[in-house]
Amino acid sequence: MPVTAIYASRIFTPQEQLADSVILTENGRITAIGHRDEVKIPSGAIDYVAAGMTVVPGFVDVHIHGAGGHDVMEATPAALDCITSTVARYGTTSILATTVTASVDETCRSLQGIAEYIRAHEKRENIEPNVVPGVEPNNDQQNPAPATPDLAAEILGIHLEGPFISKARRGVHPPDAIARPSVEILEKFRAASDGLIRIITIAPEIPGALDLIRYAVTHGIVASIGHTDANFEQTQAAIQAGARHSVHFYNAMRPFSHRDPGVIGAILTEPDVTAEVIADGIHVAGPAIQVLLGTKGFDTVLLASDATAATGMPDGNFRLGNFEVIVKDGVCRNAEGKLAGSTLTLDRALRYIVALGVPLIDAVRMATILPARRISLAGKKGILAVGADADLVVLTPDLRIVGAMTRGAGLA
Numbered sequence: 258m259p260v261t262a263i264y265a266s267r268i269f270t271p272q273e274q275l276a277d278s279v280i281l282t283e284n285g286r287i288t289a290i291g292h293r294d295e296v297k298i299p300s301g302a303i304d305y306v307a308a309g310m311t312v313v314p315g316f317v318d319v320h321i322h323g324a325g326g327h328d329v330m331e332a333t334p335a336a337l338d339c340i341t342s343t344v345a346r347y348g349t350t351s352i353l354a355t356t357v358t359a360s361v362d363e364t365c366r367s368l369q370g371i372a373e374y375i376r377a378h379e380k381r382e383n384i385e386p387n388v389v390p391g392v393e394p395n396n397d398q399q400n401p402a403p404a405t406p407d408l409a410a411e412i413l414g415i416h417l418e419g420p421f422i423s424k425a426r427r428g429v430h431p432p433d434a435i436a437r438p439s440v441e442i443l444e445k446f447r448a449a450s451d452g453l454i455r456i457i458t459i460a461p462e463i464p465g466a467l468d469l470i471r472y473a474v475t476h477g478i479v480a481s482i483g484h485t486d487a488n489f490e491q492t493q494a495a496i497q498a499g500a501r502h503s504v505h506f507y508n509a510m511r512p513f514s515h516r517d518p519g520v521i522g523a524i525l526t527e528p529d530v531t532a533e534v535i536a537d538g539i540h541v542a543g544p545a546i547q548v549l550l551g552t553k554g555f556d557t558v559l560l561a562s563d564a565t566a567a568t569g570m571p572d573g574n575f576r577l578g579n580f581e582v583i584v585k586d587g588v589c590r591n592a593e594g595k596l597a598g599s600t601l602t603l604d605r606a607l608r609y610i611v612a613l614g615v616p617l618i619d620a621v622r623m624a625t626i627l628p629a630r631r632i633s634l635a636g637k638k639g640i641l642a643v644g645a646d647a648d649l650v651v652l653t654p655d656l657r658i659v660g661a662m663t664r665g666a667g668l669a
Protein backbone atom coordinates (compact mmCIF):
# COMPACT_ATOMS: atom_id res chain seq x y z
CA MET A 258 0.00 0.00 0.00
CA PRO A 259 1.49 3.41 -0.94
CA VAL A 260 1.92 6.19 1.61
CA THR A 261 -1.08 8.49 1.98
CA ALA A 262 -0.55 12.07 3.14
CA ILE A 263 -3.63 13.67 4.69
CA TYR A 264 -3.42 17.45 5.03
CA ALA A 265 -5.86 19.12 7.40
CA SER A 266 -6.43 22.61 8.73
CA ARG A 267 -6.89 21.12 12.17
CA ILE A 268 -6.27 17.74 13.78
CA PHE A 269 -7.53 16.55 17.17
CA THR A 270 -5.29 13.66 18.19
CA PRO A 271 -7.48 14.06 20.52
CA GLN A 272 -4.97 14.58 23.30
CA GLU A 273 -3.95 17.78 21.60
CA GLN A 274 -4.96 20.10 18.82
CA LEU A 275 -2.62 20.55 15.82
CA ALA A 276 -3.07 23.33 13.25
CA ASP A 277 -2.09 23.06 9.58
CA SER A 278 -0.85 19.53 9.92
CA VAL A 279 -0.35 16.33 8.02
CA ILE A 280 -0.79 12.65 8.80
CA LEU A 281 1.11 9.96 6.90
CA THR A 282 -0.31 6.46 6.73
CA GLU A 283 1.25 3.30 5.37
CA ASN A 284 0.20 -0.33 5.58
CA GLY A 285 -2.77 0.52 7.75
CA ARG A 286 -0.82 2.45 10.37
CA ILE A 287 0.04 6.06 11.09
CA THR A 288 3.74 6.61 10.40
CA ALA A 289 4.02 10.36 11.01
CA ILE A 290 1.94 13.23 12.29
CA GLY A 291 2.82 16.89 12.77
CA HIS A 292 2.95 20.37 11.30
CA ARG A 293 3.23 20.31 7.53
CA ASP A 294 6.63 22.07 7.67
CA GLU A 295 8.00 19.38 9.97
CA VAL A 296 6.84 16.16 8.33
CA LYS A 297 8.89 14.90 5.40
CA ILE A 298 6.54 13.67 2.67
CA PRO A 299 7.94 10.68 0.73
CA SER A 300 7.87 10.99 -3.03
CA GLY A 301 4.98 9.11 -4.58
CA ALA A 302 2.70 9.71 -1.60
CA ILE A 303 -0.99 10.04 -2.43
CA ASP A 304 -2.28 13.40 -1.22
CA TYR A 305 -5.65 13.91 0.42
CA VAL A 306 -6.26 17.59 1.09
CA ALA A 307 -8.83 18.34 3.76
CA ALA A 308 -8.66 22.14 3.53
CA GLY A 309 -10.86 23.81 6.14
CA MET A 310 -11.61 20.45 7.73
CA THR A 311 -10.91 18.84 11.09
CA VAL A 312 -9.43 15.34 11.17
CA VAL A 313 -10.17 13.24 14.26
CA PRO A 314 -9.66 9.57 15.14
CA GLY A 315 -12.32 7.14 13.95
CA PHE A 316 -15.06 6.58 16.51
CA VAL A 317 -15.01 3.53 18.77
CA ASP A 318 -18.50 2.20 19.60
CA VAL A 319 -18.54 -0.27 22.50
CA HIS A 320 -22.30 -0.83 22.33
CA ILE A 321 -23.82 -1.54 18.93
CA HIS A 322 -26.22 -4.28 17.86
CA GLY A 323 -26.42 -3.71 14.14
CA ALA A 324 -26.77 -1.42 11.14
CA GLY A 325 -27.66 -1.46 7.46
CA GLY A 326 -30.55 -3.89 8.00
CA HIS A 327 -28.52 -6.53 9.86
CA ASP A 328 -28.08 -7.55 13.50
CA VAL A 329 -24.74 -8.80 14.85
CA MET A 330 -26.46 -11.94 16.18
CA GLU A 331 -27.05 -13.10 12.62
CA ALA A 332 -23.28 -13.50 12.79
CA THR A 333 -22.81 -14.35 9.12
CA PRO A 334 -19.95 -12.79 7.15
CA ALA A 335 -22.50 -11.02 4.91
CA ALA A 336 -24.37 -9.51 7.88
CA LEU A 337 -21.17 -8.43 9.64
CA ASP A 338 -19.70 -7.01 6.40
CA CYS A 339 -22.84 -4.94 5.94
CA ILE A 340 -22.81 -3.64 9.54
CA THR A 341 -19.12 -2.74 9.52
CA SER A 342 -19.23 -1.03 6.15
CA THR A 343 -22.41 0.90 7.01
CA VAL A 344 -21.18 2.37 10.30
CA ALA A 345 -17.80 3.28 8.84
CA ARG A 346 -19.54 5.77 6.56
CA TYR A 347 -20.71 7.54 9.72
CA GLY A 348 -17.20 7.63 11.14
CA THR A 349 -17.28 4.55 13.38
CA THR A 350 -14.12 2.65 12.63
CA SER A 351 -14.16 0.12 15.49
CA ILE A 352 -16.99 -1.64 17.28
CA LEU A 353 -17.76 -4.21 19.89
CA ALA A 354 -20.42 -6.46 18.37
CA THR A 355 -23.11 -6.38 21.05
CA THR A 356 -25.47 -9.28 21.71
CA VAL A 357 -28.89 -9.05 23.35
CA THR A 358 -30.37 -11.59 25.74
CA ALA A 359 -31.14 -14.88 24.00
CA SER A 360 -30.95 -18.55 24.95
CA VAL A 361 -27.51 -19.93 25.79
CA ASP A 362 -27.46 -21.99 22.60
CA GLU A 363 -28.50 -19.11 20.37
CA THR A 364 -25.97 -16.82 22.04
CA CYS A 365 -23.20 -19.39 21.59
CA ARG A 366 -24.07 -19.77 17.91
CA SER A 367 -23.82 -16.01 17.43
CA LEU A 368 -20.60 -15.72 19.42
CA GLN A 369 -19.02 -18.43 17.33
CA GLY A 370 -19.94 -16.71 14.07
CA ILE A 371 -18.68 -13.32 15.25
CA ALA A 372 -15.44 -14.84 16.56
CA GLU A 373 -14.79 -16.66 13.28
CA TYR A 374 -15.32 -13.39 11.43
CA ILE A 375 -12.91 -11.50 13.70
CA ARG A 376 -10.23 -14.21 13.44
CA ALA A 377 -10.61 -14.40 9.64
CA HIS A 378 -10.11 -10.64 9.38
CA GLU A 379 -7.08 -10.74 11.63
CA LYS A 380 -5.45 -13.19 9.23
CA ARG A 381 -6.49 -11.54 6.01
CA GLU A 382 -4.13 -8.80 4.82
CA ASN A 383 -6.46 -7.39 2.25
CA ILE A 384 -10.03 -7.34 3.33
CA GLU A 385 -12.40 -8.32 0.55
CA PRO A 386 -14.51 -5.51 -0.82
CA ASN A 387 -17.79 -4.84 0.92
CA VAL A 388 -20.81 -3.72 -0.98
CA VAL A 389 -22.89 -1.18 0.87
CA PRO A 390 -26.56 -1.28 -0.07
CA GLY A 391 -27.86 1.95 -1.55
CA VAL A 392 -30.45 3.24 0.90
CA GLU A 393 -32.11 6.49 1.88
CA PRO A 394 -31.19 6.78 5.54
CA ASN A 395 -33.61 8.12 8.15
CA ASN A 396 -33.42 11.39 10.11
CA ASP A 397 -30.31 13.52 10.20
CA GLN A 398 -28.14 10.83 8.69
CA GLN A 399 -27.92 12.25 5.21
CA ASN A 400 -24.64 12.52 3.41
CA PRO A 401 -22.43 10.02 5.18
CA ALA A 402 -18.95 9.47 3.79
CA PRO A 403 -18.97 7.85 0.36
CA ALA A 404 -19.06 4.06 0.32
CA THR A 405 -15.75 2.76 -0.94
CA PRO A 406 -15.00 -0.92 -1.39
CA ASP A 407 -12.54 -1.23 1.49
CA LEU A 408 -14.07 1.10 4.09
CA ALA A 409 -15.21 -1.02 7.05
CA ALA A 410 -15.12 -0.78 10.81
CA GLU A 411 -13.08 -3.38 12.65
CA ILE A 412 -14.84 -5.65 15.14
CA LEU A 413 -12.57 -5.50 18.17
CA GLY A 414 -14.49 -8.04 20.20
CA ILE A 415 -17.85 -8.69 21.76
CA HIS A 416 -20.02 -6.95 24.32
CA LEU A 417 -22.42 -9.39 25.99
CA GLU A 418 -25.52 -7.43 26.95
CA GLY A 419 -27.41 -10.07 28.91
CA PRO A 420 -28.46 -12.62 29.88
CA PHE A 421 -27.41 -11.78 33.49
CA ILE A 422 -29.68 -8.77 33.90
CA SER A 423 -32.62 -7.71 36.05
CA LYS A 424 -36.10 -8.80 34.98
CA ALA A 425 -37.39 -5.58 36.53
CA ARG A 426 -35.15 -3.43 34.31
CA ARG A 427 -34.85 -5.64 31.27
CA GLY A 428 -36.06 -3.04 28.78
CA VAL A 429 -36.88 -5.07 25.69
CA HIS A 430 -34.64 -8.05 26.49
CA PRO A 431 -36.79 -11.21 26.33
CA PRO A 432 -37.66 -12.25 29.93
CA ASP A 433 -37.56 -16.01 29.31
CA ALA A 434 -33.89 -16.00 28.38
CA ILE A 435 -32.70 -13.88 31.32
CA ALA A 436 -30.42 -16.08 33.46
CA ARG A 437 -28.97 -16.06 36.96
CA PRO A 438 -25.30 -15.06 36.90
CA SER A 439 -23.36 -18.25 36.26
CA VAL A 440 -19.65 -18.84 35.79
CA GLU A 441 -20.53 -22.03 33.94
CA ILE A 442 -22.60 -20.17 31.34
CA LEU A 443 -19.99 -17.44 30.99
CA GLU A 444 -17.39 -20.16 30.41
CA LYS A 445 -19.54 -21.53 27.57
CA PHE A 446 -19.73 -18.03 26.11
CA ARG A 447 -15.99 -17.50 26.47
CA ALA A 448 -15.28 -20.78 24.70
CA ALA A 449 -17.76 -20.05 21.88
CA SER A 450 -16.30 -16.57 21.41
CA ASP A 451 -12.69 -17.78 21.36
CA GLY A 452 -11.96 -15.46 24.27
CA LEU A 453 -13.14 -12.36 22.42
CA ILE A 454 -15.64 -11.05 24.99
CA ARG A 455 -14.42 -7.63 26.10
CA ILE A 456 -17.43 -6.30 28.05
CA ILE A 457 -20.20 -8.05 29.96
CA THR A 458 -23.23 -6.21 31.30
CA ILE A 459 -24.45 -7.48 34.67
CA ALA A 460 -27.12 -6.37 37.16
CA PRO A 461 -25.22 -6.32 40.48
CA GLU A 462 -28.20 -7.06 42.73
CA ILE A 463 -28.90 -10.52 41.36
CA PRO A 464 -27.58 -13.40 43.48
CA GLY A 465 -24.24 -14.56 42.09
CA ALA A 466 -23.51 -11.28 40.30
CA LEU A 467 -20.57 -10.23 42.46
CA ASP A 468 -18.82 -13.58 41.98
CA LEU A 469 -19.40 -13.33 38.25
CA ILE A 470 -18.02 -9.79 38.18
CA ARG A 471 -14.85 -10.97 39.96
CA TYR A 472 -14.57 -13.90 37.56
CA ALA A 473 -15.04 -11.71 34.48
CA VAL A 474 -12.49 -9.16 35.63
CA THR A 475 -9.94 -11.89 36.40
CA HIS A 476 -10.37 -13.10 32.82
CA GLY A 477 -9.77 -9.71 31.23
CA ILE A 478 -13.42 -8.81 30.65
CA VAL A 479 -14.71 -5.36 31.60
CA ALA A 480 -17.64 -5.82 34.00
CA SER A 481 -20.34 -3.31 33.22
CA ILE A 482 -23.31 -2.33 35.36
CA GLY A 483 -26.61 -2.18 33.54
CA HIS A 484 -30.22 -3.27 33.16
CA THR A 485 -30.31 -3.06 36.93
CA ASP A 486 -32.52 -2.21 39.87
CA ALA A 487 -29.53 -2.03 42.22
CA ASN A 488 -29.56 0.31 45.18
CA PHE A 489 -26.59 2.45 46.16
CA GLU A 490 -24.94 -0.20 48.37
CA GLN A 491 -25.42 -3.03 45.85
CA THR A 492 -23.78 -0.89 43.17
CA GLN A 493 -20.89 -0.02 45.46
CA ALA A 494 -20.40 -3.74 46.12
CA ALA A 495 -20.20 -4.33 42.36
CA ILE A 496 -17.60 -1.59 42.01
CA GLN A 497 -15.70 -3.12 44.93
CA ALA A 498 -15.80 -6.45 43.05
CA GLY A 499 -14.24 -4.79 39.98
CA ALA A 500 -17.07 -3.36 37.84
CA ARG A 501 -15.76 -0.28 36.03
CA HIS A 502 -18.30 0.58 33.35
CA SER A 503 -22.02 1.14 33.01
CA VAL A 504 -24.16 0.72 29.91
CA HIS A 505 -26.61 3.30 28.61
CA PHE A 506 -26.47 5.36 31.78
CA TYR A 507 -29.97 6.32 33.04
CA ASN A 508 -31.71 3.85 30.70
CA ALA A 509 -32.94 0.59 32.26
CA MET A 510 -31.69 1.66 35.68
CA ARG A 511 -33.47 2.19 39.00
CA PRO A 512 -34.33 5.92 38.96
CA PHE A 513 -32.44 8.38 41.15
CA SER A 514 -34.12 9.80 44.21
CA HIS A 515 -32.70 12.06 46.90
CA ARG A 516 -33.32 9.46 49.64
CA ASP A 517 -32.61 6.46 47.42
CA PRO A 518 -29.78 7.52 45.07
CA GLY A 519 -29.48 3.95 43.80
CA VAL A 520 -27.26 2.81 40.96
CA ILE A 521 -27.33 6.26 39.34
CA GLY A 522 -26.15 7.98 42.52
CA ALA A 523 -23.43 5.38 43.03
CA ILE A 524 -22.02 5.75 39.51
CA LEU A 525 -22.26 9.55 39.49
CA THR A 526 -20.10 9.68 42.60
CA GLU A 527 -17.53 7.04 41.57
CA PRO A 528 -14.81 8.52 39.31
CA ASP A 529 -13.37 5.11 38.36
CA VAL A 530 -16.56 3.97 36.65
CA THR A 531 -17.21 5.09 33.09
CA ALA A 532 -20.74 5.75 31.87
CA GLU A 533 -21.99 5.18 28.37
CA VAL A 534 -24.69 7.56 27.22
CA ILE A 535 -26.99 7.32 24.21
CA ALA A 536 -26.91 10.94 23.08
CA ASP A 537 -29.72 10.88 20.52
CA GLY A 538 -32.11 13.28 22.24
CA ILE A 539 -34.59 10.41 22.64
CA HIS A 540 -33.12 8.02 25.20
CA VAL A 541 -31.99 10.70 27.63
CA ALA A 542 -33.07 14.34 27.95
CA GLY A 543 -30.33 16.88 27.25
CA PRO A 544 -30.34 18.35 30.79
CA ALA A 545 -29.90 14.84 32.24
CA ILE A 546 -26.78 14.45 30.09
CA GLN A 547 -25.59 17.82 31.40
CA VAL A 548 -26.08 16.55 34.96
CA LEU A 549 -24.04 13.46 34.09
CA LEU A 550 -21.23 15.50 32.52
CA GLY A 551 -21.32 18.11 35.25
CA THR A 552 -20.99 15.48 37.94
CA LYS A 553 -18.55 13.04 36.39
CA GLY A 554 -16.59 15.40 34.16
CA PHE A 555 -15.69 14.86 30.52
CA ASP A 556 -13.19 12.06 31.12
CA THR A 557 -15.52 9.27 32.23
CA VAL A 558 -18.46 9.62 29.87
CA LEU A 559 -18.44 7.65 26.61
CA LEU A 560 -20.67 8.09 23.60
CA ALA A 561 -22.20 4.78 22.51
CA SER A 562 -24.92 4.22 19.96
CA ASP A 563 -26.90 1.13 21.08
CA ALA A 564 -27.67 1.10 17.35
CA THR A 565 -29.83 -1.60 15.81
CA ALA A 566 -30.21 -3.04 12.32
CA ALA A 567 -32.38 -0.02 11.51
CA THR A 568 -29.37 2.31 11.54
CA GLY A 569 -28.65 3.87 8.18
CA MET A 570 -31.96 2.51 6.85
CA PRO A 571 -35.37 3.98 6.11
CA ASP A 572 -38.17 3.40 8.68
CA GLY A 573 -39.57 -0.14 8.76
CA ASN A 574 -39.47 -3.38 10.73
CA PHE A 575 -36.15 -4.92 11.77
CA ARG A 576 -34.76 -7.67 14.00
CA LEU A 577 -32.94 -7.07 17.27
CA GLY A 578 -31.50 -10.40 18.39
CA ASN A 579 -34.52 -12.65 17.84
CA PHE A 580 -37.37 -10.18 18.25
CA GLU A 581 -38.86 -7.49 16.07
CA VAL A 582 -38.45 -3.73 16.38
CA ILE A 583 -40.65 -1.21 14.63
CA VAL A 584 -38.92 1.97 13.49
CA LYS A 585 -40.85 5.18 12.94
CA ASP A 586 -39.16 8.55 12.42
CA GLY A 587 -35.88 6.86 13.30
CA VAL A 588 -37.11 5.73 16.77
CA CYS A 589 -36.98 1.96 17.50
CA ARG A 590 -39.66 0.36 19.67
CA ASN A 591 -40.78 -3.20 20.32
CA ALA A 592 -44.38 -4.36 19.83
CA GLU A 593 -45.32 -3.00 23.30
CA GLY A 594 -43.93 0.44 22.46
CA LYS A 595 -40.80 0.22 24.65
CA LEU A 596 -37.63 1.85 23.29
CA ALA A 597 -35.56 -0.86 21.63
CA GLY A 598 -32.10 0.43 20.83
CA SER A 599 -31.54 3.30 18.44
CA THR A 600 -30.71 4.40 14.92
CA LEU A 601 -27.99 6.63 16.30
CA THR A 602 -24.61 7.01 14.67
CA LEU A 603 -21.71 8.48 16.61
CA ASP A 604 -21.30 11.47 14.28
CA ARG A 605 -24.83 12.48 15.26
CA ALA A 606 -24.09 11.84 18.96
CA LEU A 607 -21.04 14.08 18.60
CA ARG A 608 -23.12 16.90 17.11
CA TYR A 609 -25.72 16.48 19.87
CA ILE A 610 -23.16 16.66 22.68
CA VAL A 611 -21.46 19.69 21.13
CA ALA A 612 -24.86 21.40 20.84
CA LEU A 613 -25.26 20.82 24.60
CA GLY A 614 -22.16 22.95 25.15
CA VAL A 615 -19.35 20.38 25.31
CA PRO A 616 -16.12 21.61 23.65
CA LEU A 617 -15.50 19.70 20.41
CA ILE A 618 -12.19 18.23 21.53
CA ASP A 619 -13.81 16.79 24.67
CA ALA A 620 -16.73 15.45 22.66
CA VAL A 621 -14.28 13.78 20.26
CA ARG A 622 -12.49 12.17 23.21
CA MET A 623 -15.81 10.70 24.40
CA ALA A 624 -16.22 8.92 21.07
CA THR A 625 -12.60 7.87 20.55
CA ILE A 626 -9.84 7.58 23.12
CA LEU A 627 -12.09 7.10 26.14
CA PRO A 628 -13.93 4.04 24.79
CA ALA A 629 -10.63 2.67 23.40
CA ARG A 630 -9.04 3.10 26.81
CA ARG A 631 -11.98 1.39 28.52
CA ILE A 632 -11.26 -1.77 26.56
CA SER A 633 -7.48 -1.38 26.93
CA LEU A 634 -6.75 -0.51 23.29
CA ALA A 635 -5.78 3.12 23.81
CA GLY A 636 -2.45 3.07 21.93
CA LYS A 637 -3.93 1.39 18.86
CA LYS A 638 -7.46 2.77 18.52
CA GLY A 639 -9.17 6.09 19.14
CA ILE A 640 -5.97 8.10 18.77
CA LEU A 641 -3.97 9.72 16.00
CA ALA A 642 -0.38 8.89 16.89
CA VAL A 643 2.58 7.17 15.28
CA GLY A 644 2.02 3.41 15.43
CA ALA A 645 -1.74 3.62 15.91
CA ASP A 646 -4.10 2.13 13.34
CA ALA A 647 -4.88 4.59 10.54
CA ASP A 648 -8.55 5.01 11.49
CA LEU A 649 -9.73 8.56 11.01
CA VAL A 650 -12.61 10.82 10.13
CA VAL A 651 -12.72 14.09 8.19
CA LEU A 652 -15.26 16.56 9.61
CA THR A 653 -16.65 19.75 8.08
CA PRO A 654 -16.91 22.87 10.28
CA ASP A 655 -20.53 21.87 11.05
CA LEU A 656 -19.34 18.36 11.99
CA ARG A 657 -20.62 16.47 8.97
CA ILE A 658 -18.50 13.58 7.75
CA VAL A 659 -16.93 13.96 4.34
CA GLY A 660 -14.45 11.13 4.54
CA ALA A 661 -13.39 8.21 6.67
CA MET A 662 -10.39 5.89 6.65
CA THR A 663 -10.25 2.44 8.21
CA ARG A 664 -6.84 0.87 8.71
CA GLY A 665 -5.34 3.03 5.99
CA ALA A 666 -8.04 2.41 3.40
CA GLY A 667 -11.26 3.87 2.14
CA LEU A 668 -10.57 7.60 2.04
CA ALA A 669 -12.05 8.62 -1.31
Ligand SMILES: [Zn+2]
Pocket residue numbers: 418428484504505509
Ligand atom coordinates in the same frame (compact mmCIF):
# COMPACT_ATOMS: atom_id res chain seq x y z
ZN1 LIG B 1 -29.69 -2.26 26.78
